[in-house]
Amino acid sequence: MKIENVLLNVNQIQKMYIDGDWLSGVSGETREIINPATEEVIAIVAEGDPEDVRKAVEAAYRAFYEEGWMESKARDRAALLYKLANLLEERVEEFALIETLNNGKSIRDSKSDVEDAVNQLRYYAGLATKPHGQVFDVPDDVQSMVIAEPTGVVGQIVPWNYPLLMATQKVAPAIAAGCTVVIKPAEQTPLTLIRLFELIHEIGFPKGVINLVLGAGSVVGAELSRHPLVDKIAFTGGTATGKIIMKTAADTIKKVSLELGGKSPLIVFEDADFDVAVDYASFAIFANQGQVCSAGSRLLLQESIYENFVPELVKKAKAINIGPGIEEITNMGPLISNVQLNRVLDYIEVGIKEGATLLCGGNKLNRKGYFIEPTIFTDTTPEMRIVQEEIFGPVLVIQTFKTEEEAIRLANGTNYGLAGGVFTTDSARAMRVIRKLRAGITWVNTYHNTFNEAPWGGYKQSGIGRDLGTYGFQEYLEMKQVNINLNIQPSGWLKGS
Numbered sequence: 001m002k003i004e005n006v007l008l009n010v011n012q013i014q015k016m017y018i019d020g021d022w023l024s025g026v027s028g029e030t031r032e033i034i035n036p037a038t039e040e041v042i043a044i045v046a047e048g049d050p051e052d053v054r055k056a057v058e059a060a061y062r063a064f065y066e067e068g069w070m071e072s073k074a075r076d077r078a079a080l081l082y083k084l085a086n087l088l089e090e091r092v093e094e095f096a097l098i099e100t101l102n103n104g105k106s107i108r109d110s111k112s113d114v115e116d117a118v119n120q121l122r123y124y125a126g127l128a129t130k131p132h133g134q135v136f137d138v139p140d141d142v143q144s145m146v147i148a149e150p151t152g153v154v155g156q157i158v159p160w161n162y163p164l165l166m167a168t169q170k171v172a173p174a175i176a177a178g179c180t181v182v183i184k185p186a187e188q189t190p191l192t193l194i195r196l197f198e199l200i201h202e203i204g205f206p207k208g209v210i211n212l213v214l215g216a217g218s219v220v221g222a223e224l225s226r227h228p229l230v231d232k233i234a235f236t237g238g239t240a241t242g243k244i245i246m247k248t249a250a251d252t253i254k255k256v257s258l259e260l261g262g263k264s265p266l267i268v269f270e271d272a273d274f275d276v277a278v279d280y281a282s283f284a285i286f287a288n289q290g291q292v293c294s295a296g297s298r299l300l301l302q303e304s305i306y307e308n309f310v311p312e313l314v315k316k317a318k319a320i321n322i323g324p325g326i327e328e329i330t331n332m333g334p335l336i337s338n339v340q341l342n343r344v345l346d347y348i349e350v351g352i353k354e355g356a357t358l359l360c361g362g363n364k365l366n367r368k369g370y371f372i373e374p375t376i377f378t379d380t381t382p383e384m385r386i387v388q389e390e391i392f393g394p395v396l397v398i399q400t401f402k403t404e405e406e407a408i409r410l411a412n413g414t415n416y417g418l419a420g421g422v423f424t425t426d427s428a429r430a431m432r433v434i435r436k437l438r439a440g441i442t443w444v445n446t447y448h449n450t451f452n453e454a455p456w457g458g459y460k461q462s463g464i465g466r467d468l469g470t471y472g473f474q475e476y477l478e479m480k481q482v483n484i485n486l487n488i489q490p491s492g493w494l495k496g497s
Contacts, residue, residue, distance in 0.1 A: 268300065439462075
């Protein structure tokens with residue numbers, strides 16, 4: 001599929017979708033969208049402000065509380081999601097190309113993301129009609145039960161590293177549960193979500209049920225977090241921003257779910273399959289340019305295999321094909337923006353100043369685009385910033401350990417707790433270590449596998465709540481206790497009456 005066939009005229013402003021209509025935004029301001037592989041403008045989009053957010057929230061509120069979406073039937077909601085999945089599936093190539101041009105990731109990864117988004121829509125469409133709630137046998141003439149009801153108006157804020165996939169994994173359960181949605185993509189990567197809303201409009205979702213507001217997180221995201229008519233805020237992104245959202249949402253006691261940053265350990269014991277471990281150690285950090293919240297950014301190696309392991313890992317890093325994502329041979333594309341590129345380069349400089357040894361990489365490629373070499377540090381210590389802080393780029397730090405206990409201590413030695421991996425052929429050891437890792441997503445002898453059926457989220461400062469699976473569905477439901485008297489008589493609480 002040719003690029004010119006999927007992107008509209010660059011001078012045609014892409015609009016927001018509010019209350020069933022395409023709108024330019026109150027301010028009339030616009031934003032240029034950049035292809036990170038070429039630094040060229042590929043689209044111009046409307047720039048939202050707080051008034052646009054208020055319009056969208058009021059539309060979502062009206063659709064839910066006044067126009068019947070709160071009483072909508074699960075089968076009808078499922079039908080809408082199935083239709084959206086089918087239309088998206090017909091246009092996988094188109095959406096994948098837009099994602100690659102906007103985000104920079106390889107076309108292979110983009111295709112996988114779009115296919116996964118289709119599966120998410122179908123998964124939650126199916127879940128919408130399945131049993132919810134419970135019935136209790138209580139010690140009284142009362143029928144006691146719990147029924148599940150939609151939370152209401154939901155604000156959703158998604159990041160730039162998986163622009164479409166992170167959106168569908170929040171939109172699908174919210175709609176399946178019967179909520180209404182106002183969603184904000186990252187300001188750098190709105191294009192696939194805009195195109196998804198074209199499909200939503202084509203299908204004919206009821207007005208106000210799902211709304212798209214574009215713009216900066218500090219403006220649009222902040223207004224969503226504080227708006228009193230928003231019942232829940234769901235955010236995926238950096239921990240610092242998550243803290244701000246949580247504090248802002250506290251003023252109106254919103255439900256909050258946060259999938260935040262990570263500094264995830266990949267632990268390799270001396271008995272691990274050597275070739276498999278080297279392969280996954282590379283994949284864990286360099287996939288998607290290291291711009292993955294769950295990236296295996298800390299490699300913990302047992303000392304006895306260090307001398308053999310590290311040269312092979314460096315060899316793999318140097319063999320990575322770096323280039324535009326639209327080229328089929330590309331393994332690693334550009335970083336998302338010049339801002340992110342400079343952030344990663346600053347961290348590399350910090351690592352050098354802290355005394356870590358740079359084994360490979362560390363440089364921007366001398367070409368157009370925000371390309372950087374795969375980078376590996378060794379001789380690190382636990383207190384170093386490059387060990388403690390999320391870099392969100394293709395930068396790996398190596399730590400070593402002697403014993404299982406030391407590996408666990410090092411693995412848990414950050415404020416994060418999103419993910420972790422263990423490589424060993426000793427199944428008992430694998431389970432011992434996994435059980436002691438303070439992380440929400442873990443792997444044994446693999447890394448990065450993600451399944452729509454299983455919950456995704458972290459411990460500690462990596463977040464609150466879960467996406468995906470039945471747990472992700474429950475995030476958009478309220479549980480109501482209902483008690484029905486089966487023996488209707490006066491209570492008798494007032495003696496003598």
